[in-house]
Amino acid sequence: IFEGYRVQYNDARGPYKGGIRYHQDTDINEVKALAFWMALKCAVANIPMGGGKGGITVDPKKLSKGELERLSRGWIKLMAPVIGPQVDVPAPDVNTTPEIMSWMVDEYGKITGDKTNAVITGKPIEVGGSEGRGPATGLGGFYVFDLLRKKMAMPDSCRVVIQGFGNVGGNAADILSKHGHTIIALSDSKGAILKEDGIDIKLLNDYKKEFGQISGFPGSKMITNEELLLLECDVLVPAALENQITAENAPLVKARLVLELANGPTTPEADDILHSMGIPVVPDILANAGGVTVSTFEWEQNLKGEHWSEEEVNAKLKKIMEEETNLIYDRSVALNTDIRRAAFIVALERIEQATK
Numbered sequence: 045i046f047e048g049y050r051v052q053y054n055d056a057r058g059p060y061k062g063g064i065r066y067h068q069d070t071d072i073n074e075v076k077a078l079a080f081w082m083a084l085k086c087a088v089a090n091i092p093m094g095g096g097k098g099g100i101t102v103d104p105k106k107l108s109k110g111e112l113e114r115l116s117r118g119w120i121k122l123m124a125p126v127i128g129p130q131v132d133v134p135a136p137d138v139n140t141t142p143e144i145m146s147w148m149v150d151e152y153g154k155i156t157g158d159k160t161n162a163v164i165t166g167k168p169i170e171v172g173g174s175e176g177r178g179p180a181t182g183l184g185g186f187y188v189f190d191l192l193r194k195k196m197a198m199p200d201s202c203r204v205v206i207q208g209f210g211n212v213g214g215n216a217a218d219i220l221s222k223h224g225h226t227i228i229a230l231s232d233s234k235g236a237i238l239k240e241d242g243i244d245i246k247l248l249n250d251y252k253k254e255f256g257q258i259s260g261f262p263g264s265k266m267i268t269n270e271e272l273l274l275l276e277c278d279v280l281v282p283a284a285l286e287n288q289i290t291a292e293n294a295p296l297v298k299a300r301l302v303l304e305l306a307n308g309p310t311t312p313e314a315d316d317i318l319h320s321m322g323i324p325v326v327p328d329i330l331a332n333a334g335g336v337t338v339s340t341f342e343w344e345q346n347l348k349g350e351h352w353s354e355e356e357v358n359a360k361l362k363k364i365m366e367e368e369t370n371l372i373y374d375r376s377v378a379l380n381t382d383i384r385r386a387a388f389i390v391a392l393e394r395i396e397q398a399t400k
């Protein structure tokens with residue numbers, strides 16, 4: 045018997061939206077905090093969704109595939125009465141995959157007869173997934189960065205350091221380098237590499253496929269993850285885990301801008317330190333909102349019975365990310381505050397107005 049949760053934090057702006065996390069440390073408080081965060085993120089992106097989150101306290105690596113499928117279908121059997129395309133729309137999170145989403149949507153359809161598949165996003169394309177969902181978070185982050193780079197008069201070609209080379213960090217590295225920026229350092233859980241004249245991301249992807257790590261990439265120097273965060277660069281992109289920039293290392297950060305693609309990579313104390321050092325931090329709820337935005341496109345396509353091309357998805361994503369970045373940045377200037385506080389203010393105002 046496993047403990048599972050769904051927290052429905054706020055639905056003033058639309059159905060609850062948020063992923064389902066499978067992790068041995070997941071508990072009700074973590075899920076509650078993440079649901080609150082989703083309410084703010086959806087409001088920042090101005091998509092018609094509220095904030096929710098789900099989870100199961102389990103180490104999925106200890107389950108067989110059959111056990112994992114039965115557990116996932118079991119979660120849906122119990123949650124079916126309280127979720128639905130117009131009520132609450134779950135999605136993947138840590139350790140949950142498109143395949144798990146396909147089991148879940150199948151189970152929901154069996155129980156309710158729903159054929160839209162709109163109750164769950166992050167599905168494989170074959171069962172109603174959206175084009176462009178894979179790179180959406182990295183691409184959305186790029187649109188945000190590109191606009192702010194121009195507003196802040198940063199160079200056309202920036203020197204970029206990225207922590208994490210998974211879905212988000214890997215896609216961000218690829219997109220940034222294709223737009224003329226130089227990725228000088230990257231890390232994964234096994235180590236970090238530095239190459240002052242720039243890392244070829246395609247070659248690094250091939251290397252990672254072959255050797256299962258980025259350490260030892262030809263022409264690069266090995267450094268520690270801690271050293272990576274303190275490199276002199278234009279843009280530092282935490283794209284791995286929470287609580288990476290802390291009160292201890294923040295005073296030593298030598299980036300001109302921090303772009304938070306991970307959730308919660310900067311502690312509140314570190315955030316204040318960076319602000320006092322004049323280093324702008326583009327907050328997670330804006331920088332990584334591209335993922336939930338394309339998830340919402342998936343829901344919309346399912347409800348309308350449509351399938352949009354990747355070009356169409358990316359054009360809609362670009363429009364939203366640029367509009368909200370402009371609005372939040374201008375607000376931060378007008379209120380003489382940092383971008384995170386401006387994002388919180390905009391999100392809370394939208395939730396408040398919808399509630400009223």
Ligand code: NAD
Binds near residue numbers: 207208233234
């Ligand atoms: P992922 O599992 O695909 O990648 C995580 C990467 O971080 C891997 O390369 C891993 O090796 C690396 N990593 C782990 N521990 C590390 C360490 N100690 N030092 C350096 N690197 C380390 O996960 P992801 O989907 O890319 O998510 C990354 C972050 O982005 C998370 O905070 C996640 O919540 C957030 N996020 C993801 C999405 C999305 O669409 N995937 C959307 C919004 C936010």
